[in-house]
Amino acid sequence: MHADRSSTTRFPTPVDAALRAAGWHPGRWDIKQAEYWADTLRDHTSPAGHRHAVFPAAVEAWAEFGGLHITPGAPGRQIAPTTLHIDPLHGLHMARTLGDLGRALDTDVSPLGAETDTQSILAIDTEGRVYALDHTGDWYLGPDIDQALAALIAGITPARLTAG
Numbered sequence: 451m452h453a454d455r456s457s458t459t460r461f462p463t464p465v466d467a468a469l470r471a472a473g474w475h476p477g478r479w480d481i482k483q484a485e486y487w488a489d490t491l492r493d494h495t496s497p498a499g500h501r502h503a504v505f506p507a508a509v510e511a512w513a514e515f516g517g518l519h520i521t522p523g524a525p526g527r528q529i530a531p532t533t534l535h536i537d538p539l540h541g542l543h544m545a546r547t548l549g550d551l552g553r554a555l556d557t558d559v560s561p562l563g564a565e566t567d568t569q570s571i572l573a574i575d576t577e578g579r580v581y582a583l584d585h586t587g588d589w590y591l592g593p594d595i596d597q598a599l600a601a602l603i604a605g606i607t608p609a610r611l612t613a614g
Contacts, residue, residue: 460596464524465603472518484512487538491560500545503558507578511562511595512538519566526605532565534572534602540564541571544583548573551581551588554611562595565602572598582608 460476461469488509491502515536522531541548541561548571552559555575562572562580570584572591580591580598589608591598601608 461600462604464522465600468520468523468603469515469518469599471523472520474515474518478515479513480516481509481513483516484509487512487516491538491542494542494545496543496545498546500549502542502545502548503552503560503576505558505560505576507576508538508560508562508574511574511578512536515595515599520599520603522603522605524604528607529605531603531605532567532570534563534599535566536563536572538562541573544571547571547583551583581611587611 460466488504492504495501516538518534518536520534520536522533525531538561540563544561548559548561551573552575557575557577559573559575559581562574564571565582568584570582573581573583574595575581578594580595582589582591588611590611591601591608600606
């Protein structure tokens with residue numbers, strides 16, 4: 451089977467190229483690794499007793515994109531794109547912070563990975579919406595992982611989450 455890139459419509463061309471360079475391909479699915487991460491997160495309790503939420507949207511994102519080190523191949527459209535590492539263990543010690551975000555949004559939130567240049571933590575909620583958390587605040591990246599990855603790789607300014 452050869453890949454006909456001209457028929458790829460899931461991601462914009464530069465985003466598709468960056469994902470493929472990182473090792474992603476349509477149909478990529480490493481459920482064993484995703485289950486390992488799910489077990490590791492479920493087994494972790496912070497010193498103050500905070501625990502991680504694990505749910506299907508997170509496990510599915512980990513299975514398809516987990517382990518990828520994604521380096522944008524072009525300058526950003528609005529902001530500098532950042533290198534991404536899709537590995538939920540970047541957020542292992544963020545159970546309280548992610549729990550607080552989930553309560554604020556009335557959902558559960560699980561770690562997804564990190565923007566390795568900025569140390570922002572990427573997170574996903576039960577509906578598949580994606581967020582970034584860093585020292586400047588909490589950011590909404592998109593309604594699903596595809597749009598969030600496209601925004602991050604293309605350097606599109608995220609929306610700041612505000613209370614209320």
